[in-house]
Amino acid sequence: MARITLEHIRHAYGERPRSEADYALKEVHHEWNDGGAYALLGPSGCGKTTLLNIISGLLQPSEGRILFDGRDVTELSTQGRNIAQVFQFPVIYDTMTVYDNLAFPLRNRRVPEAEVDRRVREILDMIGLADRAKKKARGLTADQKQKISLGRGLVRSDVNAILFDEPLTVIDPHMKWVLRSQLKKLHRQFGFTMVYVTHDQTEALTFADKVVVMHDGQIVQIGTPAELFERPSHTFVGYFIGSPGMNVLPAKIDGITVTLGTDAIALDYRPNIAAGATTELGIRPEFVRLGREGMAVRVIKVEDVGRQKIVRAELGGKPIAIVVPENGEIPAEPRVSFDPAAINIYANSWRVGREA
Amino acid sequence: MLELRDITKVVGGEAHIHPTSLVFERGSLNVLLGPTLSGKTSLMRLMAGLDRPTTGTVHFDGKDVTGVRVQDRNVAMVYQQFINYPAMTVYDNIASPMRIKGADRATIDREVRKAADLLKLTPYLERTPLNLSGGQQQRTALARAIVKNASLVLLDEPLANLDYKLREELREELPRIFAASGAIFVYATTEPSEALLLGGNTATLSDGRITQFAPTIEVYRRPVDLVTAETFADPPLNTFPLTKANGHFVLEGAPVLPVPAHLAGITDGPYTVAFQPHHLALAAQSPAAAPLTVRTAISEIAGSESFVHVEFAGTRWVMLAPGIHDIEPDASITVYVDTRHLMAFAPDGRAIAGPAAA
């Protein structure tokens, strides 16, 4: 296991990057704890896979250094870094049996056969393919193949880190639950440093202790799932995390008074905003109370998604989403109020702290 | 109106589709929900006319179209992969089905612009698909299906290859787009949440069999059997094998739960009792909540809510609890199940009684 330090890493795929826009990965300078479970979360093209490949050594960064436990590994190959990686689409060795596929990384490193057998059997049980151990891997279904890929990533006990590149894309929803909790259990048990790339917020939040939200080649926030949910530091994080995402409403701010269209509400703190900044109010649909008091809204549509209802409405002409519990009612003249503790204020899309 | 009458599909002696009868009304949205290989794609291919059923017939507006080739039916299909003509602009891509039909220039232009507007593609009409994001590419494919003015539009997991957030946005827009078109839409997915967001009707599939077909929310709330309930639960459904005796549900001789009012009428005997993960809570929220002692496994925190994995009498359950709960693993805790929402299934899987509250 290792502590991973990223020192002023930047990467451009082109030969000579001229401007900031040429960088697929803008400056990343961070340290990741030994034994931590990290998720890199963001939409496609945000640079998350680039960063992962830089950590694994499949890609050399244009600038910066990468250290494992304080040792510079920037120049080391993937093998030299001793990491495991699981890819988005199953990579299996067709001609080998399931058992041999799992034993492959161990045998390549000349692990004694008794130890190989013990590890492989353990993994076979974990991924539920013990009864197919002696079968050729070729005949399996896509999700079984992906389980083998996962298993090959987990089979070595001495790795510095295990990296996952959207590993559950081809897995059915029910199986995702099982595999995800197994990964989490494994992390608890063995304390591997794990880095998990995904665009699926549920996967990221449930897997990781710390989620790294990326947008446009930049890290916009690193935080625990709770921090990302309650205090998104950028409106992008608010939008990207949560389903539906955070409501971001244009707002005028004067001291502790926020004016939304014609309505005014009071904050429980005084945000410190630079003059001339574009200001917005962010409130999660979960913290919008629908009732008979507060600001008047016009309900457009109600989506009954089983365990809760999502109400799509308009507040002063701006769309707003409201989450109502399974048995919650929608009044005839609906009004909304916001939980003051859940309000975030943004200036030029960045959050203005409470501490200021 | 699309009607499947007792169709089956057998390939190489193996039944891919067991006898199935279905009726889809004009202007309806129908979701086929089931795991991979449950027969969603096979069924769609039969509807489209890409495959011929082994037995049974397919009728469109009362007319038997079983033997009619797919080219001669008015069908559009959208796939999981983004399939567009790479060398054509978005405009020409959308226009292509109308050009094949030989529509005049003005009509084509009007229809293309209307579809582009509906799918928010107007700014990209002059680009080629490869210069678009995945979401825009799939919107182009959808627009093409819509201008074709097909009477049957089949969508086979169209959002599966898109980013989570894009999926969420398109999911919200799709019902509106479908409603505007008036065609029969059939939408295959593996995700229960997608079916719920889309609404309409849902047919749940399992091993080549339709287990239930009804309005989506109805299937979710009142599944006819255990397989349907399991197919339609994400996180997975929590179940336990209990025996009803003397007003209690009993496990190995020990009473576990009181029998709630809506299940009072069922005969004593063994049942599979099930409930959704959000009906299990850390605190009693109503008088109908009954305590259970469970062993904790891991907890997963998903922003506003937590998934707490627990074990009860050897069975794994998931509790979906609002708020953030990082519970010590391997501890013994008391949780509360809302008995108003219990479902009981007979040993053969048939639903005996659904939850009382809607």
Next chain:
Amino acid sequence: MEKTWNNKAWFMVLPVLLLVAFSAVIPLMTVVNYSVQDTFGNNQFFWAGTDWFVDILHSDRFWAALGRNLLFSVIILAIEIPLGILIALNMPKKGIGVPVCLVLMALPLLIPWNVVGTIWQVFGRVDIGLLGFALSALGLDYNYVNDVFDAWVTLIVMDVWHWTSLVVLLCYAGLVSIPEAYYQAAKIDGASRWAVFRYIQLPKMKRVLLIAFLLRFMDSFMIYTEPFVVTGGGPGNSTTFLSIDLVKMAIGQFDLGPAAAMSIIYFLIILLLSWIFYTVMTSSDEQA
């Protein structure tokens, strides 16, 4: 996945079927006709039954030629297949090197058979050929006209020069279709260069290799033009392959009956061997 059947599609292949009928089936029938009859010219034919077949199968000349054919094919395959794979593995995967290599590789394939023969015939001559002269000058006793071994080496080198490219191109096509993730995964699994070849590249190249193997086998087994031009089947009968023998018999001696019988046997041997190779090489696919 089951396909929709559309019988109209057969009309599309009709022209080809007609062409094949005229170019292959009808001549073949003629050959069959000749093989069971005897003729002294003047269009007079006598029924000969299976006599010619029995004769051919009992002649040493036939078995010797067949042996030479098999030896030649085995040597050719043993060199061209590994060499082709080796070159394909070392070809660049991207950049300007790709088109350059591909064009260089395709060049020998564009040259007609008889020209290849002529080139090498001249090239290897001790008096005026660059190769032959150079080798002699180095003190090597090289002469493909007189020496059996030298004649064989010349033919083999010529075939390798002419046809290894085909194997290279086919293998290369197989190699570039392997997704990058496979190589990345192998690196991470700590696989050696050999393991990458054995467990990723070879399995993925298997199909194209089968095609390359069959094409090269059939072609080399039917070799005619090059030895005809270069060695004329000599020295002695040492490079007289079945095809050359066949022409000698049919045109040189005008023994149409035996020649026809021999062609049928020849044809059946190629068919049989190709079928055996194909079955053996694809059989491992079925066991999943």
